[in-house]
Amino acid sequence: MAKTFEIAVFEGDGIGPEITAPTVDILAQISGANADYALNFTYAPAGAAHYAKTGVALPQESLKLARQSDAILLSAMGLPAVRYEDGTEISPQIDLRRELDLFAGVRPVRIVPGQRSPLKLDGGQAIDFVLIRESTEGLFYSQGRGDVSVDEARETLVITRATSEKLFRFAFELARQRKVAGSGPGKVTCVDKANVFRAFAFFREIFDAEAKRHPDLSADHAYVDATALWMVERPWVFDVLVTENMFGDILSDLGAGIMGGLGLAPSADIGEHHAVFQPCHGSAPDIAGRGVANPFAMILSAAMMLEWLGTRHEIAAMSKDGAALRFAVDRAISDGSGTTRDLGGNCSTQDAATAALEALAAFA
Numbered sequence: 001m002a003k004t005f006e007i008a009v010f011e012g013d014g015i016g017p018e019i020t021a022p023t024v025d026i027l028a029q030i031s032g033a034n035a036d037y038a039l040n041f042t043y044a045p046a047g048a049a050h051y052a053k054t055g056v057a058l059p060q061e062s063l064k065l066a067r068q069s070d071a072i073l074l075s076a077m078g079l080p081a082v083r084y085e086d087g088t089e090i091s092p093q094i095d096l097r098r099e100l101d102l103f104a105g106v107r108p109v110r111i112v113p114g115q116r117s118p119l120k121l122d123g124g125q126a127i128d129f130v131l132i133r134e135s136t137e138g139l140f141y142s143q144g145r146g147d148v149s150v151d152e153a154r155e156t157l158v159i160t161r162a163t164s165e166k167l168f169r170f171a172f173e174l175a176r177q178r179k180v181a182g183s184g185p186g187k188v189t190c191v192d193k194a195n196v197f198r199a200f201a202f203f204r205e206i207f208d209a210e211a212k213r214h215p216d217l218s219a220d221h222a223y224v225d226a227t228a229l230w231m232v233e234r235p236w237v238f239d240v241l242v243t244e245n246m247f248g249d250i251l252s253d254l255g256a257g258i259m260g261g262l263g264l265a266p267s268a269d270i271g272e273h274h275a276v277f278q279p280c281h282g283s284a285p286d287i288a289g290r291g292v293a294n295p296f297a298m299i300l301s302a303a304m305m306l307e308w309l310g311t312r313h314e315i316a317a318m319s320k321d322g323a324a325l326r327f328a329v330d331r332a333i334s335d336g337s338g339t340t341r342d343l344g345g346n347c348s349t350q351d352a353a354t355a356a357l358e359a360l361a362a363f364a
């Protein structure tokens with residue numbers, strides 16, 4: 001009998017609902033055509049607009065729904081004009097990371113033929129690597145805890161053995177899955193600044209200990225500054241990169257940049273028991289309400305969700321559907337049938353989603 005998965009959907013702010021609708025529609029069509037699994041979507045209110053209305057950014061009921069679900073599909077959240085009293089932005093997605101202990105921020109960086117990357121890929125090299133950003137500690141641990149006086153400001157970075165061990169285990173497991181799927185050579189690179197900071201030497205030591213447990217995979221190190229350079233000069237050398245929260249924050253935007261824009265960058269925040277899938281971009285209030293937002297980052301995040309659930313619950317058809325959806329988006333980008341304005345075309349959000357669905361039907 002088909003297993004039904006409960007999906008909590010956070011539509012979010014700005015373009016959030018506009019890109020959520022076609023994504024949920026695609027997921028419903030895919031799962032509806034498959035006898036091995038079913039998806040049940042429940043919408044959860046949260047975000048800046050919700051805060052403006054009610055004074056609460058992430059209601060307890062929504063958090064409870066997230067905890068009880070099998071996976072969480074989250075669109076963009078936050079609005080520049082809506083802030084907490086202390087001036088900080090409304091970001092329930094960061095609260096969810098902390099509440100659900102989502103330590104691994106997975107940011108795939110892929111460039112397919114025809115994709116408008118600012119890189120000159122004359123040799124036609126395929127770019128397909130994954131950046132894993134630790135998402136619960138590092139320098140972000142200091143968020144809201146900084147010490148600021150008239151003459152001095154201090155923020156303290158925290159790296160723990162327990163989280164680092166979980167993080168590196170996850171990174172090697174992902175490299176193994178990619179190797180089996182033929183997506184990578186099975187290599188994990190620890191990105192740090194171990195030549196300057198003791199905390200990163202500690203991080204690297206834990207990485208090396210984990211690497212020894214995976215003789216079937218290879219492991220190396222790179223300094224974060226050199227990694228930024230190589231992501232532009234020769235990104236094809238990477239497979240799985242794993243790094244601290246702040247370094248990962250910066251490198252993932254660089255990754256989105258080389259992919260040709262935020263509209264194509266998906267992500268997942270994964271813990272041992274929960275996972276949130278959401279596009280890397282924000283709520284883009286400058287284009288909200290016009291039906292022109294690029295839905296691909298959100299649709300690719302949904303594809304990651306299917307692959308994650310399929311692997312976790314050993315439902316091959318579900319993983320296969322996730323991969324097929326990813327290929328369908330690649331096709332809609334490569335052949336230009338889904339080119340939205342941010343990519344230099346004139347497709348609407350719905351046109352782009354339809355192009356992905358048509359490409360998917362062509363595979364079937």
Ligand code: ATP
Pocket residue numbers: 015077078262263280281282283284285286287292293294295297342
């Ligand atoms: P946040 O801090 O919340 O992540 P941000 O400051 O990075 O947000 P975004 O909301 O991501 O900002 O928008 C940055 C720019 O990218 C804007 O000009 C926006 O219109 C554009 N943009 C973001 N997402 C998309 C999308 N899906 N389709 C088209 N343009 C987008």
